[in-house]
Amino acid sequence: MTETTHARLLIIGPPGAGKGTQASRIAERFQVPAISTGDIFRANIKGGTPLGQQVQAIIAEGELVPDSLTNEIVADRLEQADAAAGFLLDGYPRTVDQVHALDAMLAPKNAALDAVILLEADVDAVVARLLKRAELEGRADDTEEVIRHRQEIYADQxxxxxxxxxxxxxxxxxxxxxxVEEVAARIAEGLDAKLSSRVGS
Structure with missing residues (x-):
């Protein structure tokens, strides 16, 4: 394994592609925190914080959390000590505007994203995986139509x-x-190649 420190990473992929599982492995390997905006939102909602109440009210209306609020939360998280040597983002940025906001957060530190891991997966295979999970977990709302719609939104975004x-x-x-092991090995190989080429350039 190539010795890499201060890696600033992002993982993206369709719902059901196994991002969460791979994110924890990547974060452990690079000794950086895995930062999921979804987890931050859920923790605040569960804790009943002012932020949690604000987010819950937005979600209850069926709306998306606005960029301004999401950017603020990520900026605050990246200022914490454990993210100084790097991080792995999951769930953010989701839009080009959020990418530019992240650039602006990192610019004062003369930093930028080092690599973006894109998990690619056949839509039909992911839909089948999510339908099976919905059945096992009793998620009656996760119909094939709903799952395919989420995949389309992801692709467009x-x-x-x-x-x-x-x-x-x-x-x-x-x-x-x-x-999980096969995908993790592919990610490790791809990151090693990308990061070593960036260090050497």
Whole structure:
């Protein structure tokens, strides 16, 4: 394994591609915190914090949490001591505007994202995986129609991001189907190649 420190990473991929599982492994390997905006929101909602109450009210209306609030939460999290040597973002940025907001957060530290891991997965395979999970966990609301709609939203939202990160030369595309170990090995190989080329350039 290539010895890498201060890695600032982002993982993106469709719902059901196993991002959470891989994120924890990557974060452990690089000794950086895995930062999931979803987890931060859920923790605040559960804790009944002012932020949690604000987010819960937005979600209850069926709306998306606005960029301004999400940016504020991420900026605060990245200022914490454990993120000084790097981080792995999951769930943020979701839009091009959020990418620019993240750039602005990192600029004062002369920092930027080092690599973006894109987990790619066949839509039908992911839908089948999520339907099976819904059945096992008794999620009656997770119908095939709902799951496919989420996949379409993801594809629409992330296409501009994928293009942007590809232009920046930091995108690492990985086949997200297979066992956890197989996918983890592909990610490790892709990151090693990308990060060593950036260090050498």
């Amino acid at each position: 992330t296409a501009p991001l994928i293009e942007l990160f590809s232009e920046r030369g930091i995108l690492v595309s990985v086949d997200g189907l297979g066992t």
